[in-house]
Amino acid sequence: QAQLQESGPGLLKPSQTLSLTCTVSGDSITTSYYAWSWIRQPRGKGLEWMGFIAHDGSTYFSPSLKSRTSITRDTSKKQFSLHLSSVTPEDTAVNYCARVKFIATVNIYDYWGQGTQVTVSS
Secondary structure: OOEEEEEOOOEEOOOOOEEEEEEEEOOOOOOOOEEEEEEEEOOOOOOEEEEEEEOOOOEEEOOOOHHHEEEEEEOOOOEEEEEEOOOOHHHOEEEEEEEEEEEOOEEEEEEEOOOEEEEEOO
């Protein structure tokens, strides 16, 4: 059973770069048919998918965030990290990492971290 744990700074100033790390235990981040995703939820709003890194290291991002987002990984540490540049107060949200399981045309987000609050304020 996979377990995921987010870590990173909780408070940033506008224009800074947000970097969050997700540490995975009980699973490998290089197993085929899985990917590792970042999802966020602003207060009072729904979940927003940000992107994921697949088992082979390829990455996919939300079109609305693509220009500011990257996801990297350290397979030896079983970690993957989100980098979001030029943050604004609109990037304030709870950020989650999650495992994605691909079954045919369906993506299942089956394991999640507990989430970490990120606040952008001057």
